Amino acid sequence: xxxxxxxxxxxxxxxxxxxxxxxxxxxxxxxxxxxxxxxxxxxxxxxxxxxxxxxxxxxxxxxxxxxxxxxxxxxxxxxxxxxxxxxxxxxxxxxxxxxxxxxxxxxxxxxxxxxxxxxxxxxxxxxxxxxxxxxxxxxxxxxxxxxxxxxxxxxxxxxxxxxxxxxxxxxxxxxxxxxxxxxxxxxxxxxxxxxxxxxxxxxxxxxxxxxxxxxxxxxxxxxxxxxxxxxxxxxxxxxxxxxxxxxxxxxxxxxxxxxxxxxxxxxxxxxxxxxxxxxxxxxxxxxxxxxxxxxxxxxxxxxxxxxxxxxxxxxxxxxxxxxxxxxxxxxxxxxxxxxxxxxxxxxxxxxxxxxxxxxxxxxxxxxxxxxxxxxxxxxxxxxxxxxxxxxxxxxxxxxxxxxxxxxxxxxxxxxxxxxxxxxxxxxxxxxxxxxxxxx
Numbered sequence: 546x547x548x549x550x551x552x553x554x555x556x557x558x559x560x561x562x563x564x565x566x567x568x569x570x571x572x573x574x575x576x577x578x579x580x581x582x583x584x585x586x587x588x589x590x591x592x593x594x595x596x597x598x599x600x601x602x603x604x605x606x607x608x609x610x611x612x613x614x615x616x617x618x619x620x621x622x623x624x625x626x627x628x629x630x631x632x633x634x635x636x637x638x639x640x641x642x643x644x645x646x647x648x649x650x651x652x653x654x655x656x657x658x659x660x661x662x663x664x665x666x667x668x669x670x671x672x673x674x675x676x677x678x679x680x681x682x683x684x685x686x687x688x689x690x691x692x693x694x695x696x697x698x699x700x701x702x703x704x705x706x707x708x709x710x711x712x713x714x715x716x717x718x719x720x721x722x723x724x725x726x727x728x729x730x731x732x733x734x735x736x737x738x739x740x741x742x743x744x745x746x747x748x749x750x751x752x753x754x755x756x757x758x759x760x761x762x763x764x765x766x767x768x769x770x771x772x773x774x775x776x777x778x779x780x781x782x783x784x785x786x787x788x789x790x791x792x793x794x795x796x797x798x799x800x801x802x803x804x805x806x807x808x809x810x811x812x813x814x815x816x817x818x819x820x821x822x823x824x825x826x827x828x829x830x831x832x833x834x835x836x837x838x839x840x841x842x843x844x845x846x847x848x849x850x851x852x853x854x855x856x857x858x859x860x861x862x863x864x865x866x867x868x869x870x871x872x873x874x875x876x877x878x879x880x881x882x883x884x885x886x887x888x889x890x891x892x893x894x895x896x897x898x899x900x901x902x903x904x905x906x907x908x909x910x911x912x913x914x915x916x917x918x919x920x921x922x923x924x925x926x927x928x929x930x931x932x933x934x935x936x937x938x939x940x941x942x943x944x945x946x947x948x949x950x951x952x953x954x955x956x957x958x959x960x961x962x963x964x965x966x967x968x969x970x971x972x973x974x975x976x977x978x979x980x981x982x983x984x
Contacts, residue, residue, distance in 0.1 A: 551849060552897075555580055570831075574838035580845050592848075596840035600833065604793060605710070605717050610829040611796035612702040615803040617821040619774065620654075622812035628653055628774070629671050631767040641743030641750030644681060644689045645736045647672045651693030652732050653774045655700035665694035665932065669939035677941065682749040685742065687944055688952035691932050692735055692960070695921040700728035701782070702799070705891070705920070708832060709913045712839050712895040718785060718792050719978040720913050727914055727974050731963045738959055777802045786981050839895060867905040871915075874898055875964070878919040879926055890920060911967075914974040918964045925953045925960075 555576055562572035574593070581589030600606065632646030639645075651668060668690035676686040698705040701721035710717040743750040781799035784790040790798065807813040865873075874894075881890045902912045924932040936949050967973050 551580075551584075555845075570834040570838040573835075573842050577838065577841040577845050580849075581841075584845070584849065592844045593837075593841045596837055596844060599840060600837050603711060605707075606833070606836075607793045608702075608717060608796040609704065609707055609832055610825050611793075611800045612704060612707070613828050614821060614825040615702075615777075615796075615800040617824050618800070618803045618807050618813075618817075619777070621817045621821055622807035622810070629675070633675070634764050634767050638752060640747045640752055641739045642752070643672075643676055643679065644686055644739045644743075644750050647676070647686075647689050648693045648732055648735045648739070651696055652700060652728070654694075655697040655703075655728070665690065665936065665939065668694055669936065674941060677943070680751045683944055684948060684952040685739070685749050686952075687936065687940065687949055688954075688956045689735070689739065691925055691936055691949075691953055692956035693732075695924060695932065695960075696728055696732060698921065699724045699731070699914070699917050701725060702796070703917070704832070705917060706913060708836065709891060709895075709916065711836055712843070712891060713899045713909055713913065715909050715913065719910050719982060722786075722978040722981055723910050723914050723974040724917065726977055727918065727963070727967050730966075730973065731918075731960065734959050734963055735956065738955065773806060777806060839891075843895065867907070870905060871902070871907065871912075871968075874902075875915065875919045878916065879923045881923065890923070891916065908971065908975065910978060911971045911974050914967060915964065918960065918967065922957055922960050922964065925957055 559572055559576045562575065567575075578589075578593055581592045583589075628650050629647075632650050633643060636642035636646035636649075647668065650672065654668075673686060673690050676689075677683060697703070701724055703721065703724055706720040706724055707717055709715070710720050739750070777799060780802045781795050784798065785792060785795035804813070807817075877894070878890055881894075899909065899912075903909055933946070933949050933953070937944075937946050940949065
């Protein structure tokens with residue numbers, strides 16, 4: 546068999562196992578192990594062993610449980626309730642202000658958690674019922690919750706970017722810094738879209754009528770709720786950016802700061818602590834199994850030489866330009882996003898796409914940001930976007946799947962525009978890491 550046919554057979558077998566409902570790490574790891582034994586005999590058993598040893602010695606992996614724990618502490622201690630009240634008080638006196646404040650809430654939740662699911666859960670359970678009760682258009686606010694929650698995988702400390710860094714062998718710190726400006730730019734574009742819609746049609750986002758009852762002292766007190774997650778983020782990132790601590794040390798500072806903050810606000814109990822540690826263990830183990838399977842699969846591809854063969858197929862035999870190949874890669878993510886989550890997509894295509902992107906001359910830090918944004922779009926693209934069904938499970942009874950599909954269309958358009966801007970101007974993503982690491 547040729548290298549191309551072996552690679553195609555491996556991908557087809559893996560997709561078949563995924564469609565049959567197998568766990569992601571089991572499907573990928575099994576195909577890697579079977580292919581290794583078939584190609585190299587009993588010597589192929591060294592591939593998963595080497596991958597496991599590489600995983601155990603990967604020092605930056607220690608950041609993963611730290612950030613997951615930090616996110617769960619801040620989520621389970623209900624600090625998000627205060628955050629939403631703060632945005633309600635400070636933004637509710639303009640048309641669409643609560644929806645714009647919800648985007649700000651999602652940015653702060655992203656900076657606290659690093660997972661889009663947490664933002665979705667908080668937005669759907671806290672913000673969405675309140676927005677509907679105040680007469681906001683259900684299509685607009687449903688789209689706001691979904692679009693805002695997607696920022697969790699782009700704004701640091703993004704767990705998805707940590708996973709990409711490990712698989713692509715890129716510095717986690719540079720990827721986080723690369724995600725800051727694109728994440729803030731996308732949030733600003735969401736806010737501008739909401740403001741424009743409500744300026745044209747004020748009935749979509751009516752002004753809150755009860756704010757005159759809130760005293761100045763209450764407003765100032767609530768402002769502290771927004772400062773707290775920013776202070777935790779600063780306590781974690783400032784030492785790292787200035788070179789005083791390593792990334793792992795900064796992650797420990799973030800986890801410890803979040804724990805201390807929850808204790809000082811009297812939001813931490815043994816049951817909350819038990820939930821946080823249990824969920825941290827479960828998510829960390831899941832990611833480690835997936836990374837192990839991805840490393841084994843990538844090792845088989847490296848030994849097979851399939852990446853070089855596919856590169857020659859695209860560039861020499863088909864004559865495609867590097868930019869056209871890159872765009873086709875992004876389209877493939879959107880297609881896969883109809884039935885896979887971000888982790889599965891990355892693990893499946895990383896052994897092929899990451900070396901190919903490097904061989905085409907593109908920056909892998911920049912590509913990590915493109916991958917993440919495209920994953921966000923894929924999450925919310927009908928008919929089978931991952932976030933669409935998650936939203937349906939959490940939304941109030943009055944919001945159906947048809948409403949969820951319609952609500953996300955304009956926000957997907959905004960995200961595609963943001964993706965095009967970052968592809969056209971890579972320095973939006975690369976300026977901050979170049980500045981910090983250059984300094």
